[in-house]
Amino acid sequence: MKEFAYVRARSVEEATSAYAAHAGARYLGGGTNLVDLMKLGVETPTALVDVTRLPLDTVEELPDGGLRIGATVRNSDLAAHPLVRDRYPALSQAVLAGASGQLRNAATTGGNL
Ligand SMILES: Cc1cc2nc3c(=O)[nH]c(=O)nc-3n(C[C@H](O)[C@H](O)[C@H](O)COP(=O)(O)OP(=O)(O)OC[C@H]3O[C@@H](n4cnc5c(N)ncnc54)[C@H](O)[C@@H]3O)c2cc1C
Numbered sequence: 001m002k003e004f005a006y007v008r009a010r011s012v013e014e015a016t017s018a019y020a021a022h023a024g025a026r027y028l029g030g031g032t033n034l035v036d037l038m039k040l041g042v043e044t045p046t047a048l049v050d051v052t053r054l055p056l057d058t059v060e061e062l063p064d065g066g067l068r069i070g071a072t073v074r075n076s077d078l079a080a081h082p083l084v085r086d087r088y089p090a091l092s093q094a095v096l097a098g099a100s101g102q103l104r105n106a107a108t109t110g111g112n113l
Contacts, residue, residue, distance in 0.1 A: 005047035015051050022047035029072065029111030032103050052108065059083060071110030076101070078109060 005022060009015035019025045024046035026034060037043035056070035059081045067083060078084055079095040099107065 002044055004045050006050065007047060008050040008053060010053060012054060012056075015049050015054060018047065018049045022049075025049055027051050027110070029108035030074070030103075030106035032099070032107045033111060051110065056110075069109050071108060073109045075099070075104035075107045075109070075112065079104070 005025075007014075007018040009018060015027070019027065024044070026043065026045040026048055028034060028048040028050045029052060034043060034045075034048075038045070052072055054072055056072045057074075057077075058070050059073060059078065060068045060070075061083060062068055067088070069078060073081075075095050075098070079092045081092075085092045095104065098104070
């Protein structure tokens with residue numbers, strides 16, 4: 001077991017400061033990818049900066065007709081969002097084709113990039 005610090009960020013500024021303060025830090029979304037890599041020893045972060053409580057969990061319509069998808073929007077919520085289903089059905093279908101329901105409920109858009 002490798003020790004690591006854990007920081008639950010309450011603002012974007014706190015998240016970026018905590019990340020900068022720890023060389024080898026990683027942001028933590030749903031952890032569906034990162035935690036697996038840690039278990040295998042592929043990722044050995046010195047600190048996890050949990051970004052899941054940040055206010056980045058909305059899908060917003062933009063004036064030019066596009067969408068802004070927050071980094072902490074869960075995959076399930078993205079696939080089910082009315083604007084995504086209506087205007088970007090291929091995106092909704094692609095997200096639903098990935099992983100399992102349990103994973104999609106935890107996984108975030110930021111973590112998927
Ligand atoms: C069984 C299984 C099946 C899977 N199937 C698929 C699939 O079909 N398609 C697919 O695309 N993926 C799949 N995945 C991979 C993974 O679940 C997804 O990529 C998921 O969206 C990752 O999101 P997360 O929030 O859990 O990321 P995490 O595991 O928390 O993080 C992943 C990476 O992104 C970084 N990160 C997280 N949030 C942010 C942020 N806000 N800003 C910057 N960096 C960030 C982390 O530091 C880490 O490096 C699967 C995983 C498993 C275990």
